[in-house]
Amino acid sequence: MNLREEAAAIEDELIALRRELHRIPEIGLELPKTQAAVLAALDGLPLEITTGEGLSSVTAVLHGGGPGPVVLLRGDMDALPVAEESDADYVSGHDGVMHACGHDLHTAGLVGAARLLSAHRAELAGDVVFMFQPGEEGFDGAGHMIA
Template sequence: MVDVRRMLHRRPEIGLELPETQKAVAQRLEHLGLAPRLGGSVGSVTALIHGDRPGPTILLRADMDALPLQEDTGLDFASEVPGAMHACGHDTHVAMLLGAARLLIERRAALAGRVLLMFQPGEEGFHGARFMLDEGLLDVGPESEVTGAFAIHIGNRYENGTINLR
């Protein structure tokens, strides 16, 4: 997933319209055998993983948008887009959720229920989740509504390898 993160970091997109990011995420999901749903009015992506046994539907969310900042880090995978940077870790969040999708698919026989993957644009003040709700991208059918939702965020306040829950 390091390659995904670095590719996204090089090509950050700001706001609600993230055509390159949306395409890259959708292609990765298709490669995993999933059927991604793309947002029409915003650059969002969702996909549903079905476990082999019945159970609840859980949502896992990653934000995808960058910030309007100029990157000056010297990284070999630094932003190639003037005035845009993944300074908040959303590139990492996307890579982590794609990695989780791969692991869940590999363990589908042990999975009870479904996992809805939500790749959200416009988290940085653009209300991207609202657009996704309005478009019905989180509707997973009458047989099971989403019963729990989890989001992730990286940070530098804790030691490497630490998980903090709130």
């Protein structure tokens, strides 16, 4: 199976994850429900996982099969204080908060990258860091992650 076929094989799971995240939008640096969903989605993968102190971040390191560079892939996880007006079956469950900016998609996509690259880690030269960042929308999430 090639990489495109592998991606297609996990498409339904990633759509379900994106919709789950869309239902539970959280604002700022404390995203406990989002963090829990990310950790559950990464469970069982050969990743070195750490969570933030003082913020609900997740950092997962995939060690490749040989020496090489370190690559960082980042996805933001927070939502916006926007009321959702939709009749989708996965509409936000939090009044006045929604993923109007696509961070639910960023997070699900990053989980997908972690799954696909984990399946090929022996072929990777170097490491991949998957950074799931809260607080991108006005809370200096990147600054907190760097600190």
